[in-house]
Amino acid sequence: MLFNSLDFAIFLPIVFLLYWFVAQKNLKLQNALIVLASYVFYGWWDWRFLSLIIFSTVVDYLIGQRLRTEDKQSKRKILLWTSIIVNLGFLGFFKYYNFFLENFVDAFSLFGMQINANSLNIILPVGISFYTFQTLSYTIDVYRKKLEPTKDFMAFSAFVCFFPQLVAGPIERATNLLPQFYKKRTFEYNKAVDGMRQILWGLFKKVVIADNCAEFANQIFNNSADMNGSTLVLGAIFFTFQIYGDFSGYSDIAIGTSRLFGFDLKQNFATPYFSRDIAEFWRRWHISLSTWFRDYLYIPLGGSRGGTWMKVRNTFAIFLVSGFWHGANWTYIIWGALNAIYFLPLLLTNNNRKNLGVVAEGKLLPSLRELFAMLSTFGLTVFAWIFFRAENLTHAFNYVGGIFSKSIFSIPAFLGKRDAFIILSLICIFLLIEWLGRNDKFAIENIITQLSSFYRPLFYGTLLFMILLFYKNNGVEFIYFQF
Amino acid sequence: MALNLYISNSDKMINFLKKIMFISLISLTITLVGLKVFGYINQYLKTSFLKYPAGGYGHTYTRLSEVENIKNIDILFLGSSHSYRGFDTRIFRKYGYNTFNLGTSGQTPIQSKFLLKKHIKQLNPKIIIFDLYHKTSSINGVESAFDIISNTKNMSYFDLKMCIEIKDIEVLKTFLYSYINNTLLKEKFFEETFKKKYNDKYIIGGFVEKSTSNLNYKSNFPKISEIGLSKKQLSAIDEIINVSKNNNVKIILVNTPLNKQYNLSYEHNNYFDSLMNSKAEYINFNKLNLSLNDTIHFYDKDHLSQKGVELFNKYFIEKVLDSIKP
Numbered sequence: 174m175l176f177n178s179l180d181f182a183i184f185l186p187i188v189f190l191l192y193w194f195v196a197q198k199n200l201k202l203q204n205a206l207i208v209l210a211s212y213v214f215y216g217w218w219d220w221r222f223l224s225l226i227i228f229s230t231v232v233d234y235l236i237g238q239r240l241r242t243e244d245k246q247s248k249r250k251i252l253l254w255t256s257i258i259v260n261l262g263f264l265g266f267f268k269y270y271n272f273f274l275e276n277f278v279d280a281f282s283l284f285g286m287q288i289n290a291n292s293l294n295i296i297l298p299v300g301i302s303f304y305t306f307q308t309l310s311y312t313i314d315v316y317r318k319k320l321e322p323t324k325d326f327m328a329f330s331a332f333v334c335f336f337p338q339l340v341a342g343p344i345e346r347a348t349n350l351l352p353q354f355y356k357k358r359t360f361e362y363n364k365a366v367d368g369m370r371q372i373l374w375g376l377f378k379k380v381v382i383a384d385n386c387a388e389f390a391n392q393i394f395n396n397s398a399d400m401n402g403s404t405l406v407l408g409a410i411f412f413t414f415q416i417y418g419d420f421s422g423y424s425d426i427a428i429g430t431s432r433l434f435g436f437d438l439k440q441n442f443a444t445p446y447f448s449r450d451i452a453e454f455w456r457r458w459h460i461s462l463s464t465w466f467r468d469y470l471y472i473p474l475g476g477s478r479g480g481t482w483m484k485v486r487n488t489f490a491i492f493l494v495s496g497f498w499h500g501a502n503w504t505y506i507i508w509g510a511l512n513a514i515y516f517l518p519l520l521l522t523n524n525n526r527k528n529l530g531v532v533a534e535g536k537l538l539p540s541l542r543e544l545f546a547m548l549s550t551f552g553l554t555v556f557a558w559i560f561f562r563a564e565n566l567t568h569a570f571n572y573v574g575g576i577f578s579k580s581i582f583s584i585p586a587f588l589g590k591r592d593a594f595i596i597l598s599l600i601c602i603f604l605l606i607e608w609l610g611r612n613d614k615f616a617i618e619n620i621i622t623q624l625s626s627f628y629r630p631l632f633y634g635t636l637l638f639m640i641l642l643f644y645k646n647n648g649v650e651f652i653y654f655q656f
Numbered sequence: 657m658a659l660n661l662y663i664s665n666s667d668k669m670i671n672f673l674k675k676i677m678f679i680s681l682i683s684l685t686i687t688l689v690g691l692k693v694f695g696y697i698n699q700y701l702k703t704s705f706l707k708y709p710a711g712g713y714g715h716t717y718t719r720l721s722e723v724e725n726i727k728n729i730d731i732l733f734l735g736s737s738h739s740y741r742g743f744d745t746r747i748f749r750k751y752g753y754n755t756f757n758l759g760t761s762g763q764t765p766i767q768s769k770f771l772l773k774k775h776i777k778q779l780n781p782k783i784i785i786f787d788l789y790h791k792t793s794s795i796n797g798v799e800s801a802f803d804i805i806s807n808t809k810n811m812s813y814f815d816l817k818m819c820i821e822i823k824d825i826e827v828l829k830t831f832l833y834s835y836i837n838n839t840l841l842k843e844k845f846f847e848e849t850f851k852k853k854y855n856d857k858y859i860i861g862g863f864v865e866k867s868t869s870n871l872n873y874k875s876n877f878p879k880i881s882e883i884g885l886s887k888k889q890l891s892a893i894d895e896i897i898n899v900s901k902n903n904n905v906k907i908i909l910v911n912t913p914l915n916k917q918y919n920l921s922y923e924h925n926n927y928f929d930s931l932m933n934s935k936a937e938y939i940n941f942n943k944l945n946l947s948l949n950d951t952i953h954f955y956d957k958d959h960l961s962q963k964g965v966e967l968f969n970k971y972f973i974e975k976v977l978d979s980i981k982p
Contacts, residue, residue: 179823193669362668366675591703633679634686641687642694642705646798646826 174217176426177380177644184214189433193360200357204327207354207434211336215299218340222298225263230333232259233308237322237329240315249316256312260305267298272501300340302498306465308333311347313469320348328354337430341423343441343461350438358435367618368432373636374617375425381643382603383418385596386411388645389587394562397572402581405572406555412562413555414600417446420459425615444611446554446604447532449546451515452525454554462498466491477520484520489513499561504569508560515553531612599643691833692841707830710806710838711848714740714761715858717807718848722862723758724810728780731755731977733862734768734896735787735912736800741959742912743785745861747969753977757862759787760804764797765892766821767804772896774814776903783980784900784907786893788938789958790928793889801827811839821888865962866955877921877957883928890931897936906980911940913968915950918957939976946971 174181188210196202216223236256243249281287311332314320323329332351338344393400393408400408424441431438445457455463467476471491475483489510496509519525532547533539539547556573563569587593610616624632691706698706711717714737730753733743739759748755756779758771768786792800801822808815811834819831837843848858857865893909900907909932919925919942932938946968948954953964960968 179825193665197665360665360669360672362672365672369676591701592705595703595705630679630682631686634683635690637683638687638690641825641829642690644825644829646824 174214176423176430177376177384180217184210185430185433192434197360200355201327203358204325204331204354207331207336208327208334211331211334211339214336215334215339218299219296222296225298225301226304226334229260229263229305229308230330232256233312233333234323234326234329236312237315238324240312241322253312253316257309260309264301264305267296267301269501303342303344304333304339306344306462307347310344310465310469311351314347320351323351323355325355335431335436337427337434337436338438341420341427342459343424343427343438344465345438345461346465350436353436361435364432364435368429370617370621370633371425371429371432371615373429373633373640374615375422375427375429376640377636378418378422378425378603380422380640380645381418381599383415383422384645385592385599385643386415386418389593389596390415390562393587394564394568394572397568397575400575400586401583402576402578403583403585404587405576406581407585407587409555409559409562409572409576411596413446413551413558414603416558416561417442418603428615440614444531444607444616446551447547447608447611448550449528449532449543450519450524450550451512451553452519453528454550455512455516456529462495466495470494477525481521485517488517488520492516503566504560504563507566507569508557511557511560515557534612687832688836691829692836695833695837706833707802707826708806708833708837709803710834712761712803712806713854714803715848715856715864716760716803718858719758719760719862720804720807721809722860723756723775723779726756727778729754729756730781731783731785732772732775732779732781733757733759733785733787734763734772735759736763736789736792737761737864737959738789738912739763739785739787740862740864741866742787742965742968743863743972744859744865744962744965744969745863746859747966748973749861751973751977753973755861756781759862760800762792762795762797762800762803764792764795764800765889765896766797767800767818769892769896769899770814770818770821771804772899774812776899776905781905783977784896784905786896786907786909787912788893788909788932789911790883790885790922790924793893794884794886795889796824796886797822797889798824798827802830805831805834806838808834809838809842811835865965866959867962877918880922880924883922883924885928885931893932893935907936908976909936909938911938911942913941913946913948913953913960913964915954915957916942916948917950941968941972944971 174184188206192203192206196206212223212226215226233256236252239252240249243252311320311329315322323332328351331354332345332347335345335350390408390411393404393411397405397408421442428438428441439461441459441461443457443460445454448454448457471487474487474490476487477484492509492513493506494509496505496507496512499505499508516525519527528546532543559572560566560569563572606620607616610618610620613619621629621632695706695708698708719740731748733739733755736759740757741759743755743757743759745755745757758775760767760771763771765788772784801818801824805811805815805819805827811831816831819827855867857867859865897907911929911932925940925942929938929940929943932940948960948964948967953961953967955961
């Protein structure tokens with residue numbers, strides 16, 4: 174079920190009313206309702222794949238129970254690896270089987286050996302990368318004795334399949350989300366209102382910004398061979414805002430929806446396009462994934478301790494794995510490698526933690542230095558997104574080649590189109606609002622509270638009107654559903 | 657204490673729901689006013705953010721206005737442009753049949769169903785001729801919904817139901833705008849008797865005559881072996897048949913003539929034919945010998961020229977209608 178669909182607009186109020194009016198007095202009933210609603214939400218897409226979620230839930234629950242009583246380190250390790258192999262096994266099969274097979278065949282053909290291996294027509298289960306990582310975090314934390322294994326199977330099931338963040342995150346840690354299922358939730362008016370605001374802003378980002386940018390980004394990327402250099406730059410910029418609006422919009426809707434049910438999820442985006450260097454960008458972009466890799470991959474590998482070689486190895490490891498997590502395509506791996514290359518100089522010169530605060534804190538405008546730093550970081554990010562969006566490496570390199578040609582000085586083909594002009598204007602307004610709200614959990618959080626009670630409903634109404642007006646039925650699902 | 661807490665929580669929830677209702681009302685007002693203003697500006701801006709093809713291709717506005725004053729007919733035609741360009745109401749009148757052609761551009765069975773439900777009591781037809789072009793049974797009906805909604809003067813419950821069934825927010829947006837513009841404010845429309853751009857002339861009764869000598873004949877079409885009939889469209893066909901039966905109206909499903917080469921490019925015709933045959937009386941005119949010539953009797957791959965219409969309609973009346981005349 175898509176957040177920006179009529180189905181969800183009907184589903185959410187029904188679940189909300191049942192949750193607070195029928196299941197309110199009973200914690201177990203509330204959790205059971207969440208599990209049921211989450212299975213309906215997921216099954217709306219394809220009920221057959223519910224079996225994977227249920228299987229992962231049962232396996233990790235049982236492993237958690239065994240880890241509770243098992244003291245022998247070698248046996249604890251076997252239990253941990255069982256969970257890792259089962260979860261990553263599913264992920265590997267559904268997401269990477271064909272990729273490895275094709276590359277294996279290609280590699281052998283380089284040496285003149287022909288191997289006949291047929292790729293399988295595999296459907297990628299929506300959200301498998303997200304819930305796999307979420308449930309893995311539980312087993313790893315229980316193994317590390319950072320978390321007490323749960324005895325409450327219903328609470329654990331709800332943690333694994335919690336519908337607001339099931340298919341595209343934020344990837345929640347068991348240490349943060351699971352305990353919330355043990356406590357009785359009472360309706361908090363301010364939390365619910367805040368949640369609605371965040372949902373509204375998320376919808377604006379997705380429907381108004383992302384889906385409209387997608388239309389132009391797709392036209393330009395799909396016909397890149399016929400486009401001049403400046404249009405290709407414009408296409409990359411449209412995609413840059415598409416992916417941000419799409420993914421951070423989804424996260425906002427997920428976090429806002431969770432708040433309606435009394436849950437607090439971690440912030441997943443913090444105005445990343447105002448970052449002054451790539452290290453800051455990665456502290457602000459897809460925070461739940463970056464911190465997951467940091468805690469479960471980067472630090473166990475040694476992190477930034479050790480010699481230069483170790484730092485380089487670990488940095489490349491985390492960025493390459495992060496790229497590969499996004500999809501079974503070399504384009505994602507190159508995207509990850511590019512980010513590692515951007516990041517390394519900062520790490521090696523100990524400048525990776527230079528910009529920890531918010532840009533131009535307490536000021537209305539950034540300094541020229543900050544502006545230059547933001548623009549150059551943005552430029553590097555836009556360039557990397559080309560690889561992320563391209564169909565394959567040939568497409569990506571041709572696209573980049575098209576940009577670095579004489580035609581970059583010609584007028585972009587889409588600027589004359591009224592729709593494109595309106596969308597570019599909307600991006601400017603969007604950036605302005607994001608800038609004003611850069612200190613907050615989501616951009617309009619405090620902007621709204623500063624408005625008087627007369628203007629507030631008008632602001633909500635105007636946002637809703639814009640969401641309806643700019644709604645495009647171009648079949649663009651949330652990009653991160655495929656990951 | 658626990659009871660008090662519960663009551664207080666319920667009050668908070670009720671307050672929250674009241675606030676949501678209040679903001680929904682404000683939002684609806686802003687949306688209605690905003691759509692009207694944007695619609696006005698968009699006449700000049702011509703962006704794609706509001707799809708409102710009023711007075712567009714196919715004379716839908718004139719047809720849907722005319723049908724409101726029609727009563728008690730012999731034959732009602734439903735379907736896509738194959739219907740409103742294929743059944744000439746003048747020819748039928750010559751043979752003594754009082755007919756109305758309610759076909760619209762790209763009309764899919766979902767639209768046919770709601771148009772039929774909306775008008776069946778008032779038109780009270782004896783026979784329904786429902787043109788079924790497999791392509792219209794394979795699409796979602798969004799484009800046709802834009803056409804019908806934008807060109808309807810008086811929106812009804814059936815138009816709203818059609819939007820809900822299509823489940824498309826863009827269609828809902830067009831519905832809201834048309835409701836304000838056409839139904840609430842009764843904005844004055846236009847005359848669309850002759851569309852110079854398309855050489856199209858509207859004929860009373862819903863037919864559109866193409867006056868062109870510019871025949872766009874092609875002899876080669878790529879083979880098409882896939883057929884993706886939509887479940888929703890197939891169930892709409894079943895519902896149309898049921899509505900006809902419940903109103904004691906005879907229904908004939910037809911597949912109007914297509915350019916021979918084009919028709920042959922479809923490899924799944926037999927499957928479609930057998931499926932339709934299982935539902936009701938069905939005639940595929942592409943399988944009958946009508947002596948239609950691809951270059952003379954068609955102006956494009958799937959529309960009859962006026963000469964083709966005359967030949968086809970004469971055949972239809974003499975061989976089909978006259979045989980079932982009570």
